Amino acid sequence: MKNLLALNWKMNKTPSEAQAWAEELKTQLTLGDAELAIMAPAINLQALSWFLKDSGVAIGGQDVSAHxxxxxxxxxxxxMLKDVGAKYAVVGHSERREYHGETDAVVATKAAQAQAGGLVPIVCVGEGLDVRERGEQVPYTLAQLRGSLAGVGADVVIAYEPVWAIGTGKTATAEDAEELAAAIRAELHTLYGEAAESIQILYGGSVKPDNIASICAKPNVNGALVGGASLKVADVVGMNDALK
Known part of the structure:
Protein backbone atom coordinates (compact mmCIF):
# COMPACT_ATOMS: atom_id res chain seq x y z
CA MET A 1 0.00 0.00 0.00
CA LYS A 2 1.29 3.46 -0.90
CA ASN A 3 2.28 5.79 1.94
CA LEU A 4 0.39 9.07 2.26
CA LEU A 5 2.06 12.23 3.52
CA ALA A 6 -0.80 14.51 4.58
CA LEU A 7 0.70 17.93 5.26
CA ASN A 8 -1.40 19.84 7.79
CA TRP A 9 -0.48 23.52 7.67
CA LYS A 10 -2.97 24.39 10.41
CA MET A 11 -3.54 28.19 10.58
CA ASN A 12 -0.39 29.13 8.73
CA LYS A 13 0.46 30.76 5.37
CA THR A 14 -1.34 33.54 3.59
CA PRO A 15 -2.35 32.94 -0.04
CA SER A 16 0.79 34.69 -1.29
CA GLU A 17 2.95 32.60 1.05
CA ALA A 18 1.16 29.45 -0.11
CA GLN A 19 1.90 30.36 -3.73
CA ALA A 20 5.59 30.89 -2.97
CA TRP A 21 5.72 27.57 -1.09
CA ALA A 22 4.08 25.71 -3.98
CA GLU A 23 6.42 27.24 -6.55
CA GLU A 24 9.45 26.32 -4.43
CA LEU A 25 8.15 22.78 -3.95
CA LYS A 26 7.77 22.23 -7.68
CA THR A 27 11.43 23.09 -8.25
CA GLN A 28 12.68 20.62 -5.61
CA LEU A 29 10.26 17.72 -5.40
CA THR A 30 10.51 14.45 -7.27
CA LEU A 31 7.62 12.25 -6.23
CA GLY A 32 8.62 8.76 -5.23
CA ASP A 33 6.65 6.02 -3.55
CA ALA A 34 4.57 8.30 -1.32
CA GLU A 35 1.53 10.39 -2.17
CA LEU A 36 1.65 14.01 -1.00
CA ALA A 37 -1.45 15.97 -0.03
CA ILE A 38 -1.58 19.47 1.45
CA MET A 39 -4.23 20.20 4.07
CA ALA A 40 -4.24 23.98 3.79
CA PRO A 41 -6.50 26.73 5.12
CA ALA A 42 -9.56 26.88 2.89
CA ILE A 43 -8.62 30.34 1.59
CA ASN A 44 -5.47 28.83 0.03
CA LEU A 45 -6.94 25.78 -1.66
CA GLN A 46 -7.97 27.29 -4.99
CA ALA A 47 -4.56 28.88 -5.51
CA LEU A 48 -2.78 25.67 -4.53
CA SER A 49 -4.96 23.69 -6.91
CA TRP A 50 -3.84 26.01 -9.71
CA PHE A 51 -0.13 26.23 -8.86
CA LEU A 52 0.20 22.49 -8.22
CA LYS A 53 -1.76 21.47 -11.28
CA ASP A 54 -0.25 18.39 -12.96
CA SER A 55 2.33 18.07 -10.14
CA GLY A 56 0.80 14.92 -8.66
CA VAL A 57 0.36 16.66 -5.29
CA ALA A 58 -3.19 16.50 -3.90
CA ILE A 59 -4.95 19.04 -1.69
CA GLY A 60 -7.47 18.78 1.10
CA GLY A 61 -9.40 20.76 3.67
CA GLN A 62 -8.50 20.94 7.35
CA ASP A 63 -12.17 20.54 8.26
CA VAL A 64 -15.55 20.16 6.56
CA SER A 65 -19.05 21.11 7.56
CA ALA A 66 -21.44 18.51 8.93
CA HIS A 67 -24.08 20.13 6.70
CA MET A 80 -17.05 23.67 -1.97
CA LEU A 81 -13.87 21.75 -1.19
CA LYS A 82 -14.47 19.33 -4.05
CA ASP A 83 -15.11 22.17 -6.49
CA VAL A 84 -11.67 23.70 -5.89
CA GLY A 85 -9.97 20.36 -6.45
CA ALA A 86 -9.74 18.90 -2.95
CA LYS A 87 -9.40 15.15 -2.57
CA TYR A 88 -9.33 14.93 1.23
CA ALA A 89 -10.81 16.54 4.31
CA VAL A 90 -9.41 16.17 7.82
CA VAL A 91 -12.07 15.55 10.47
CA GLY A 92 -11.77 15.15 14.21
CA HIS A 93 -8.29 16.61 14.64
CA SER A 94 -7.46 16.85 18.33
CA GLU A 95 -7.43 20.64 18.11
CA ARG A 96 -10.99 20.63 16.74
CA ARG A 97 -12.04 18.21 19.46
CA GLU A 98 -10.40 20.27 22.22
CA TYR A 99 -11.01 23.86 21.13
CA HIS A 100 -14.35 23.42 19.37
CA GLY A 101 -15.88 20.67 21.47
CA GLU A 102 -16.29 18.23 18.59
CA THR A 103 -17.58 14.87 19.79
CA ASP A 104 -17.18 11.51 18.09
CA ALA A 105 -20.75 11.87 16.82
CA VAL A 106 -19.95 15.23 15.20
CA VAL A 107 -16.79 13.78 13.67
CA ALA A 108 -18.77 10.85 12.22
CA THR A 109 -21.35 13.19 10.73
CA LYS A 110 -18.60 15.29 9.13
CA ALA A 111 -16.84 12.20 7.77
CA ALA A 112 -20.09 10.92 6.24
CA GLN A 113 -20.78 14.33 4.75
CA ALA A 114 -17.28 14.42 3.25
CA GLN A 115 -17.85 11.04 1.62
CA ALA A 116 -21.26 12.13 0.31
CA GLY A 117 -19.52 15.11 -1.31
CA GLY A 118 -16.89 12.96 -3.02
CA LEU A 119 -14.05 13.53 -0.56
CA VAL A 120 -11.96 11.03 1.39
CA PRO A 121 -12.13 11.89 5.10
CA ILE A 122 -8.97 11.65 7.18
CA VAL A 123 -10.42 10.72 10.56
CA CYS A 124 -8.16 11.57 13.51
CA VAL A 125 -8.08 9.62 16.76
CA GLY A 126 -5.65 9.41 19.65
CA GLU A 127 -5.15 9.64 23.39
CA GLY A 128 -3.93 12.31 25.77
CA LEU A 129 -1.00 11.92 28.14
CA ASP A 130 -3.21 10.98 31.10
CA VAL A 131 -4.69 8.07 29.17
CA ARG A 132 -1.26 6.94 28.01
CA GLU A 133 0.10 7.04 31.56
CA ARG A 134 -2.78 4.82 32.72
CA GLY A 135 -1.95 2.32 29.97
CA GLU A 136 -5.42 2.72 28.45
CA GLN A 137 -4.38 4.06 25.06
CA VAL A 138 -5.68 1.07 23.06
CA PRO A 139 -9.24 0.81 24.45
CA TYR A 140 -9.58 4.61 24.53
CA THR A 141 -8.50 5.07 20.93
CA LEU A 142 -10.61 2.18 19.63
CA ALA A 143 -13.71 3.54 21.36
CA GLN A 144 -13.01 6.92 19.76
CA LEU A 145 -12.53 5.20 16.40
CA ARG A 146 -15.84 3.34 16.59
CA GLY A 147 -17.72 6.49 17.54
CA SER A 148 -16.05 8.55 14.83
CA LEU A 149 -16.86 6.00 12.10
CA ALA A 150 -20.52 5.39 12.94
CA GLY A 151 -22.38 5.49 9.61
CA VAL A 152 -19.16 6.11 7.67
CA GLY A 153 -18.11 3.97 4.69
CA ALA A 154 -14.77 2.24 4.19
CA ASP A 155 -13.41 4.92 1.80
CA VAL A 156 -11.56 6.60 4.63
CA VAL A 157 -8.07 7.29 5.99
CA ILE A 158 -7.35 6.98 9.71
CA ALA A 159 -4.78 9.18 11.43
CA TYR A 160 -3.57 8.04 14.83
CA GLU A 161 -2.28 11.06 16.71
CA PRO A 162 -1.26 10.67 20.34
CA VAL A 163 -2.25 14.11 21.60
CA TRP A 164 0.77 14.31 23.88
CA ALA A 165 3.08 14.14 20.85
CA ILE A 166 1.45 16.87 18.73
CA GLY A 167 3.62 19.98 18.51
CA THR A 168 5.50 19.05 21.68
CA GLY A 169 8.66 17.67 20.14
CA LYS A 170 7.84 14.34 21.80
CA THR A 171 7.34 11.51 19.34
CA ALA A 172 5.84 8.13 19.95
CA THR A 173 8.29 5.41 19.07
CA ALA A 174 7.79 3.40 15.93
CA GLU A 175 6.71 0.55 18.20
CA ASP A 176 4.12 2.79 19.90
CA ALA A 177 2.76 3.81 16.51
CA GLU A 178 2.58 0.19 15.37
CA GLU A 179 0.85 -0.96 18.55
CA LEU A 180 -2.05 1.41 17.92
CA ALA A 181 -2.03 1.02 14.14
CA ALA A 182 -2.31 -2.76 14.47
CA ALA A 183 -5.16 -2.39 16.97
CA ILE A 184 -6.89 0.07 14.66
CA ARG A 185 -6.46 -2.29 11.72
CA ALA A 186 -8.06 -5.12 13.70
CA GLU A 187 -10.98 -2.88 14.64
CA LEU A 188 -11.39 -1.81 11.02
CA HIS A 189 -11.66 -5.49 10.09
CA THR A 190 -14.55 -5.76 12.54
CA LEU A 191 -16.21 -2.72 10.99
CA TYR A 192 -15.45 -3.23 7.29
CA GLY A 193 -14.22 -6.78 6.76
CA GLU A 194 -11.48 -7.31 4.18
CA ALA A 195 -11.76 -3.69 3.02
CA ALA A 196 -9.77 -2.84 6.15
CA GLU A 197 -6.60 -4.07 4.44
CA SER A 198 -6.75 -1.21 1.92
CA ILE A 199 -7.40 1.56 4.47
CA GLN A 200 -4.36 3.75 5.08
CA ILE A 201 -3.46 4.32 8.73
CA LEU A 202 -1.28 7.37 9.32
CA TYR A 203 0.77 8.36 12.35
CA GLY A 204 0.80 12.00 13.43
CA GLY A 205 2.81 13.78 16.10
CA SER A 206 6.17 15.55 15.67
CA VAL A 207 7.01 13.69 12.46
CA LYS A 208 10.25 14.85 10.81
CA PRO A 209 12.58 13.74 8.00
CA ASP A 210 14.80 11.89 10.47
CA ASN A 211 12.09 9.71 12.02
CA ILE A 212 9.48 9.19 9.31
CA ALA A 213 11.15 6.22 7.62
CA SER A 214 11.36 4.13 10.79
CA ILE A 215 7.73 4.86 11.66
CA CYS A 216 6.39 4.12 8.18
CA ALA A 217 8.44 0.92 7.97
CA LYS A 218 6.02 -0.69 10.41
CA PRO A 219 3.52 -3.03 8.71
CA ASN A 220 0.34 -1.21 9.76
CA VAL A 221 1.57 2.38 9.35
CA ASN A 222 0.92 3.77 5.88
CA GLY A 223 2.14 7.34 6.10
CA ALA A 224 1.94 10.38 8.32
CA LEU A 225 -0.17 13.41 9.15
CA VAL A 226 2.52 16.06 9.46
CA GLY A 227 2.16 19.39 11.25
CA GLY A 228 5.15 21.66 11.88
CA ALA A 229 7.49 19.93 9.43
CA SER A 230 5.00 20.55 6.62
CA LEU A 231 5.66 24.28 6.59
CA LYS A 232 9.19 24.15 5.18
CA VAL A 233 9.74 22.81 1.68
CA ALA A 234 13.12 21.35 2.66
CA ASP A 235 11.47 19.23 5.37
CA VAL A 236 8.73 18.06 3.01
CA VAL A 237 11.29 17.06 0.39
CA GLY A 238 13.32 15.31 3.08
CA MET A 239 10.31 13.29 4.25
CA ASN A 240 9.34 12.43 0.69
CA ASP A 241 12.87 11.30 -0.10
CA ALA A 242 13.08 9.25 3.11
CA LEU A 243 10.15 7.14 1.89
CA LYS A 244 11.57 6.43 -1.57
Whole structure:
Protein backbone atom coordinates (compact mmCIF):
# COMPACT_ATOMS: atom_id res chain seq x y z
CA MET A 1 0.00 0.00 0.00
CA LYS A 2 1.29 3.46 -0.90
CA ASN A 3 2.28 5.79 1.94
CA LEU A 4 0.39 9.07 2.26
CA LEU A 5 2.06 12.23 3.52
CA ALA A 6 -0.80 14.51 4.58
CA LEU A 7 0.70 17.93 5.26
CA ASN A 8 -1.40 19.84 7.79
CA TRP A 9 -0.48 23.52 7.67
CA LYS A 10 -2.97 24.39 10.41
CA MET A 11 -3.54 28.19 10.58
CA ASN A 12 -0.39 29.13 8.73
CA LYS A 13 0.46 30.76 5.37
CA THR A 14 -1.34 33.54 3.59
CA PRO A 15 -2.35 32.94 -0.04
CA SER A 16 0.79 34.69 -1.29
CA GLU A 17 2.95 32.60 1.05
CA ALA A 18 1.16 29.45 -0.11
CA GLN A 19 1.90 30.36 -3.73
CA ALA A 20 5.59 30.89 -2.97
CA TRP A 21 5.72 27.57 -1.09
CA ALA A 22 4.08 25.71 -3.98
CA GLU A 23 6.42 27.24 -6.55
CA GLU A 24 9.45 26.32 -4.43
CA LEU A 25 8.15 22.78 -3.95
CA LYS A 26 7.77 22.23 -7.68
CA THR A 27 11.43 23.09 -8.25
CA GLN A 28 12.68 20.62 -5.61
CA LEU A 29 10.26 17.72 -5.40
CA THR A 30 10.51 14.45 -7.27
CA LEU A 31 7.62 12.25 -6.23
CA GLY A 32 8.62 8.76 -5.23
CA ASP A 33 6.65 6.02 -3.55
CA ALA A 34 4.57 8.30 -1.32
CA GLU A 35 1.53 10.39 -2.17
CA LEU A 36 1.65 14.01 -1.00
CA ALA A 37 -1.45 15.97 -0.03
CA ILE A 38 -1.58 19.47 1.45
CA MET A 39 -4.23 20.20 4.07
CA ALA A 40 -4.24 23.98 3.79
CA PRO A 41 -6.50 26.73 5.12
CA ALA A 42 -9.56 26.88 2.89
CA ILE A 43 -8.62 30.34 1.59
CA ASN A 44 -5.47 28.83 0.03
CA LEU A 45 -6.94 25.78 -1.66
CA GLN A 46 -7.97 27.29 -4.99
CA ALA A 47 -4.56 28.88 -5.51
CA LEU A 48 -2.78 25.67 -4.53
CA SER A 49 -4.96 23.69 -6.91
CA TRP A 50 -3.84 26.01 -9.71
CA PHE A 51 -0.13 26.23 -8.86
CA LEU A 52 0.20 22.49 -8.22
CA LYS A 53 -1.76 21.47 -11.28
CA ASP A 54 -0.25 18.39 -12.96
CA SER A 55 2.33 18.07 -10.14
CA GLY A 56 0.80 14.92 -8.66
CA VAL A 57 0.36 16.66 -5.29
CA ALA A 58 -3.19 16.50 -3.90
CA ILE A 59 -4.95 19.04 -1.69
CA GLY A 60 -7.47 18.78 1.10
CA GLY A 61 -9.40 20.76 3.67
CA GLN A 62 -8.50 20.94 7.35
CA ASP A 63 -12.17 20.54 8.26
CA VAL A 64 -15.55 20.16 6.56
CA SER A 65 -19.05 21.11 7.56
CA ALA A 66 -21.44 18.51 8.93
CA HIS A 67 -24.08 20.13 6.70
CA UNK A 68 -24.52 19.89 2.95
CA UNK A 69 -25.42 23.59 2.53
CA UNK A 70 -27.54 26.30 4.09
CA UNK A 71 -27.49 29.02 6.73
CA UNK A 72 -24.29 28.00 8.49
CA UNK A 73 -22.15 31.13 8.51
CA UNK A 74 -18.44 30.45 8.32
CA UNK A 75 -18.79 26.79 7.37
CA UNK A 76 -17.13 25.17 4.34
CA UNK A 77 -19.09 22.38 2.65
CA UNK A 78 -17.75 19.22 1.05
CA UNK A 79 -19.06 20.45 -2.30
CA MET A 80 -17.05 23.67 -1.97
CA LEU A 81 -13.87 21.75 -1.19
CA LYS A 82 -14.47 19.33 -4.05
CA ASP A 83 -15.11 22.17 -6.49
CA VAL A 84 -11.67 23.70 -5.89
CA GLY A 85 -9.97 20.36 -6.45
CA ALA A 86 -9.74 18.90 -2.95
CA LYS A 87 -9.40 15.15 -2.57
CA TYR A 88 -9.33 14.93 1.23
CA ALA A 89 -10.81 16.54 4.31
CA VAL A 90 -9.41 16.17 7.82
CA VAL A 91 -12.07 15.55 10.47
CA GLY A 92 -11.77 15.15 14.21
CA HIS A 93 -8.29 16.61 14.64
CA SER A 94 -7.46 16.85 18.33
CA GLU A 95 -7.43 20.64 18.11
CA ARG A 96 -10.99 20.63 16.74
CA ARG A 97 -12.04 18.21 19.46
CA GLU A 98 -10.40 20.27 22.22
CA TYR A 99 -11.01 23.86 21.13
CA HIS A 100 -14.35 23.42 19.37
CA GLY A 101 -15.88 20.67 21.47
CA GLU A 102 -16.29 18.23 18.59
CA THR A 103 -17.58 14.87 19.79
CA ASP A 104 -17.18 11.51 18.09
CA ALA A 105 -20.75 11.87 16.82
CA VAL A 106 -19.95 15.23 15.20
CA VAL A 107 -16.79 13.78 13.67
CA ALA A 108 -18.77 10.85 12.22
CA THR A 109 -21.35 13.19 10.73
CA LYS A 110 -18.60 15.29 9.13
CA ALA A 111 -16.84 12.20 7.77
CA ALA A 112 -20.09 10.92 6.24
CA GLN A 113 -20.78 14.33 4.75
CA ALA A 114 -17.28 14.42 3.25
CA GLN A 115 -17.85 11.04 1.62
CA ALA A 116 -21.26 12.13 0.31
CA GLY A 117 -19.52 15.11 -1.31
CA GLY A 118 -16.89 12.96 -3.02
CA LEU A 119 -14.05 13.53 -0.56
CA VAL A 120 -11.96 11.03 1.39
CA PRO A 121 -12.13 11.89 5.10
CA ILE A 122 -8.97 11.65 7.18
CA VAL A 123 -10.42 10.72 10.56
CA CYS A 124 -8.16 11.57 13.51
CA VAL A 125 -8.08 9.62 16.76
CA GLY A 126 -5.65 9.41 19.65
CA GLU A 127 -5.15 9.64 23.39
CA GLY A 128 -3.93 12.31 25.77
CA LEU A 129 -1.00 11.92 28.14
CA ASP A 130 -3.21 10.98 31.10
CA VAL A 131 -4.69 8.07 29.17
CA ARG A 132 -1.26 6.94 28.01
CA GLU A 133 0.10 7.04 31.56
CA ARG A 134 -2.78 4.82 32.72
CA GLY A 135 -1.95 2.32 29.97
CA GLU A 136 -5.42 2.72 28.45
CA GLN A 137 -4.38 4.06 25.06
CA VAL A 138 -5.68 1.07 23.06
CA PRO A 139 -9.24 0.81 24.45
CA TYR A 140 -9.58 4.61 24.53
CA THR A 141 -8.50 5.07 20.93
CA LEU A 142 -10.61 2.18 19.63
CA ALA A 143 -13.71 3.54 21.36
CA GLN A 144 -13.01 6.92 19.76
CA LEU A 145 -12.53 5.20 16.40
CA ARG A 146 -15.84 3.34 16.59
CA GLY A 147 -17.72 6.49 17.54
CA SER A 148 -16.05 8.55 14.83
CA LEU A 149 -16.86 6.00 12.10
CA ALA A 150 -20.52 5.39 12.94
CA GLY A 151 -22.38 5.49 9.61
CA VAL A 152 -19.16 6.11 7.67
CA GLY A 153 -18.11 3.97 4.69
CA ALA A 154 -14.77 2.24 4.19
CA ASP A 155 -13.41 4.92 1.80
CA VAL A 156 -11.56 6.60 4.63
CA VAL A 157 -8.07 7.29 5.99
CA ILE A 158 -7.35 6.98 9.71
CA ALA A 159 -4.78 9.18 11.43
CA TYR A 160 -3.57 8.04 14.83
CA GLU A 161 -2.28 11.06 16.71
CA PRO A 162 -1.26 10.67 20.34
CA VAL A 163 -2.25 14.11 21.60
CA TRP A 164 0.77 14.31 23.88
CA ALA A 165 3.08 14.14 20.85
CA ILE A 166 1.45 16.87 18.73
CA GLY A 167 3.62 19.98 18.51
CA THR A 168 5.50 19.05 21.68
CA GLY A 169 8.66 17.67 20.14
CA LYS A 170 7.84 14.34 21.80
CA THR A 171 7.34 11.51 19.34
CA ALA A 172 5.84 8.13 19.95
CA THR A 173 8.29 5.41 19.07
CA ALA A 174 7.79 3.40 15.93
CA GLU A 175 6.71 0.55 18.20
CA ASP A 176 4.12 2.79 19.90
CA ALA A 177 2.76 3.81 16.51
CA GLU A 178 2.58 0.19 15.37
CA GLU A 179 0.85 -0.96 18.55
CA LEU A 180 -2.05 1.41 17.92
CA ALA A 181 -2.03 1.02 14.14
CA ALA A 182 -2.31 -2.76 14.47
CA ALA A 183 -5.16 -2.39 16.97
CA ILE A 184 -6.89 0.07 14.66
CA ARG A 185 -6.46 -2.29 11.72
CA ALA A 186 -8.06 -5.12 13.70
CA GLU A 187 -10.98 -2.88 14.64
CA LEU A 188 -11.39 -1.81 11.02
CA HIS A 189 -11.66 -5.49 10.09
CA THR A 190 -14.55 -5.76 12.54
CA LEU A 191 -16.21 -2.72 10.99
CA TYR A 192 -15.45 -3.23 7.29
CA GLY A 193 -14.22 -6.78 6.76
CA GLU A 194 -11.48 -7.31 4.18
CA ALA A 195 -11.76 -3.69 3.02
CA ALA A 196 -9.77 -2.84 6.15
CA GLU A 197 -6.60 -4.07 4.44
CA SER A 198 -6.75 -1.21 1.92
CA ILE A 199 -7.40 1.56 4.47
CA GLN A 200 -4.36 3.75 5.08
CA ILE A 201 -3.46 4.32 8.73
CA LEU A 202 -1.28 7.37 9.32
CA TYR A 203 0.77 8.36 12.35
CA GLY A 204 0.80 12.00 13.43
CA GLY A 205 2.81 13.78 16.10
CA SER A 206 6.17 15.55 15.67
CA VAL A 207 7.01 13.69 12.46
CA LYS A 208 10.25 14.85 10.81
CA PRO A 209 12.58 13.74 8.00
CA ASP A 210 14.80 11.89 10.47
CA ASN A 211 12.09 9.71 12.02
CA ILE A 212 9.48 9.19 9.31
CA ALA A 213 11.15 6.22 7.62
CA SER A 214 11.36 4.13 10.79
CA ILE A 215 7.73 4.86 11.66
CA CYS A 216 6.39 4.12 8.18
CA ALA A 217 8.44 0.92 7.97
CA LYS A 218 6.02 -0.69 10.41
CA PRO A 219 3.52 -3.03 8.71
CA ASN A 220 0.34 -1.21 9.76
CA VAL A 221 1.57 2.38 9.35
CA ASN A 222 0.92 3.77 5.88
CA GLY A 223 2.14 7.34 6.10
CA ALA A 224 1.94 10.38 8.32
CA LEU A 225 -0.17 13.41 9.15
CA VAL A 226 2.52 16.06 9.46
CA GLY A 227 2.16 19.39 11.25
CA GLY A 228 5.15 21.66 11.88
CA ALA A 229 7.49 19.93 9.43
CA SER A 230 5.00 20.55 6.62
CA LEU A 231 5.66 24.28 6.59
CA LYS A 232 9.19 24.15 5.18
CA VAL A 233 9.74 22.81 1.68
CA ALA A 234 13.12 21.35 2.66
CA ASP A 235 11.47 19.23 5.37
CA VAL A 236 8.73 18.06 3.01
CA VAL A 237 11.29 17.06 0.39
CA GLY A 238 13.32 15.31 3.08
CA MET A 239 10.31 13.29 4.25
CA ASN A 240 9.34 12.43 0.69
CA ASP A 241 12.87 11.30 -0.10
CA ALA A 242 13.08 9.25 3.11
CA LEU A 243 10.15 7.14 1.89
CA LYS A 244 11.57 6.43 -1.57
Missing amino acids: ESGAYTGEISAA
